[in-house]
Each structure stands twice: as C-alpha cells, then as structure tokens.
Amino acid sequence: xxxxxxxxxxxxxxxxxxxxxxxxxxxxxxxxxxxxxxxxxxxxxxxxxxxxxxxxxxxxxxxxxxxxxxxxxxxxxxxx
Numbered sequence: 001x002x003x004x005x006x007x008x009x010x011x012x013x014x015x016x017x018x019x020x021x022x023x024x025x026x027x028x029x030x031x032x033x034x035x036x037x038x039x040x041x042x043x044x045x046x047x048x049x050x051x052x053x054x055x056x057x058x059x060x061x062x063x064x065x066x067x068x069x070x071x072x073x074x075x076x077x078x079x080x
Contacts, residue, residue, distance in 0.1 A: 005048060010077075013070055030055075033076055 007018040008031075015031065017023075032051035034042075042050070054060060063069045 005044070010073065013073070015069075033073075 006021060008015050009018060010016070023029075030051070032047070032054070034047055038047060038050075061072055063072055
C-alpha cells in the first residue's frame with residue numbers, strides 16, 4: 001500500500017512523524033531531506049518532484065538498520 005506524503009522532523013537523532021498515522025511494522029519509507037531554504041522557496045509539489053528526480057537519477061541511499069540511518073543522517077546533515 002502507498003500512503004500519502006507524511007510530514008516528519010528529526011528530533012534527538014530520530015525521525016518523528018508530525019502527522020498522526022499508524023504505520024504497519026516494517027513499512028518501507030522514502031525519506032527526502034529538505035533544507036530550510038527549499039521549504040521556504042519550493043511548494044510541496046516541487047519538493048516531491050525533486051525527490052522523485054533523485055530516485056530516477058539513482059541518488060538514493062538504502063539503510064537497513066538504525067545505526068546505518070544515524071550514520072547516513074550525520075553525514076548528510078553535517079555537509080549542510
């Protein structure tokens with residue numbers, strides 16, 4: 001099943017959903033990190049299109065463990 005886009009934020013190193021929705025265990029998520037400038041200048045459709053463009057260009061990273069996610073987010077966010 002495909003769900004609509006969900007808003008989320010990172011708090012204490014963990015992704016926290018801002019929308020009140022229950023997801024089944026082992027649900028796969030596509031996470032697109034959006035910097036503040038993009039949030040201020042792009043509308044939701046443009047942000048989604050940019051995320052889909054990244055998928056088409058194979059600019060994605062798959063993580064399988066919480067430790068891999070933490071390491072990846074640390075690298076991405078430290079570059080910003």
